Amino acid sequence: MDSSELRRDLVSGDWIAIAIGRAKRPHAFSRVHHHDSAYTKRAGCPFEKPQSSGNAPATLVLDYAGRTLSGTRADREWFTQVIPNRYPAFMPGEPKKHAVGPFETMDGAGFHELVVSRDHHRHWAQYTQSEAATVFRVYRDRYRTLSGERIVQYVAIFHNFGREAGASLYHPHSQIIAIPVIPPDVQRSFAGSARYFRRHHRCVHCALLEWERRKQGRIIAENRAFVAMCPFVSRSAFEIRIFPKRHEPCFGNITDREVQEAGDILRRVLGRLRNRLGNPPYNFFIHSAPCGRVALYPHYHWHLEILPKISVWAGFEIATGIEISTIAPEYAAAFLRSRSKASRRGERM
Numbered sequence: 166m167d168s169s170e171l172r173r174d175l176v177s178g179d180w181i182a183i184a185i186g187r188a189k190r191p192h193a194f195s196r197v198h199h200h201d202s203a204y205t206k207r208a209g210c211p212f213e214k215p216q217s218s219g220n221a222p223a224t225l226v227l228d229y230a231g232r233t234l235s236g237t238r239a240d241r242e243w244f245t246q247v248i249p250n251r252y253p254a255f256m257p258g259e260p261k262k263h264a265v266g267p268f269e270t271m272d273g274a275g276f277h278e279l280v281v282s283r284d285h286h287r288h289w290a291q292y293t294q295s296e297a298a299t300v301f302r303v304y305r306d307r308y309r310t311l312s313g314e315r316i317v318q319y320v321a322i323f324h325n326f327g328r329e330a331g332a333s334l335y336h337p338h339s340q341i342i343a344i345p346v347i348p349p350d351v352q353r354s355f356a357g358s359a360r361y362f363r364r365h366h367r368c369v370h371c372a373l374l375e376w377e378r379r380k381q382g383r384i385i386a387e388n389r390a391f392v393a394m395c396p397f398v399s400r401s402a403f404e405i406r407i408f409p410k411r412h413e414p415c416f417g418n419i420t421d422r423e424v425q426e427a428g429d430i431l432r433r434v435l436g437r438l439r440n441r442l443g444n445p446p447y448n449f450f451i452h453s454a455p456c457g458r459v460a461l462y463p464h465y466h467w468h469l470e471i472l473p474k475i476s477v478w479a480g481f482e483i484a485t486g487i488e489i490s491t492i493a494p495e496y497a498a499a500f501l502r503s504r505s506k507a508s509r510r511g512e513r514m
């Protein structure tokens with residue numbers, strides 16, 4: 166049968182479908198994504214000089230070499246800075262619970278920060294190796310700090326690129342939102358990895374990683390500490406996951422060397438997306454066991470997921486939660502591994 170294949174995720178238990186009969190060739194996804202000039206223009210951008218544009222003072226400022234800065238040097242020499250979001254979804258306070266009729270509500274207490282890098286037009290795929298490491302180190306250090314806050318149950322780190330991926334501002338920035346509850350999706354992943362662990366006495370992600378590295382077909386890139394792949398059960402075309410080779414439940418526990426390697430593989434893989442698929446919008450995010458409660462989640466394995474925004478959810482997806490992908494991850498990975506003529510000329514990997 167070659168109409169489609171249903172695949173079930175080992176961790177979440179979700180099904181996805183790969184429409185083999187309707188499969189597109191990888192090149193069908195490769196078009197130049199247009200980010201219009203009204204969106205990308207630098208004039209009027211509030212992150213050129215964040216404090217002059219009414220943002221609060223930075224919580225943390227680093228220069229291009231990754232050194233911490235303060236005072237007037239911070240204004241002049243900054244490469245990346247952490248600022249509280251001017252329009253926060255969650256604000257410091259007490260997460261008090263209330264009853265509203267049959268419902269339970271809670272005050273939206275937490276933290277909402279932005280990690281802004283300086284150059285308006287230089288995005289993740291274009292960072293140098295050391296800039297990528299600096300931004301990734303900021304993620305880790307803020308993760309450590311915020312997960313130590315009494316009211317925080319979960320720290321979400323994510324990055325939106327392009328208007329279609331929800332980035333209202335074009336200027337490169339990532340977001341960190343620390344909340345007083347564990348999100349249901351993440352909770353389900355914890356339950357799934359615990360179930361696998363009880364049955365097989367090992368981490369589901371370590372098992373997957375071993376299988377994928379033996380098979381090789383879905384792997385896009387690898388360095389000393391990380392592997393990037395298009396997962397066997399991809400929810401969308403060209404979905405990518407980056408796994409650390411070392412089993413570690415909590416993102417906040419990664420070493421300085423791993424920070425370097427993580428930044429490097431992320432920028433390279435995003436570079437592949439940019440070059441091969443014509444600069445598509447995307448979201449990436451980190452999934453991690455909550456810090457401080459690693460003892461509860463020894464079976465979990467933190468990782469990073471990248472979801473390019475190149476297909477839309479239509480009726481079937483919305484009605485069933487089963488996404489139909491029109492490219493098999495095996496072909497997507499092979500396409501991302503290969504180089505276009507343009508990238509062979511200009512890109513050093």
Ligand SMILES: [Zn+2]
Nearest residue numbers: 210213285336
């Ligand atoms: Zn800007």
Ligand SMILES: [Zn+2]
Nearest residue numbers: 368371412466
């Ligand atoms: Zn593991």
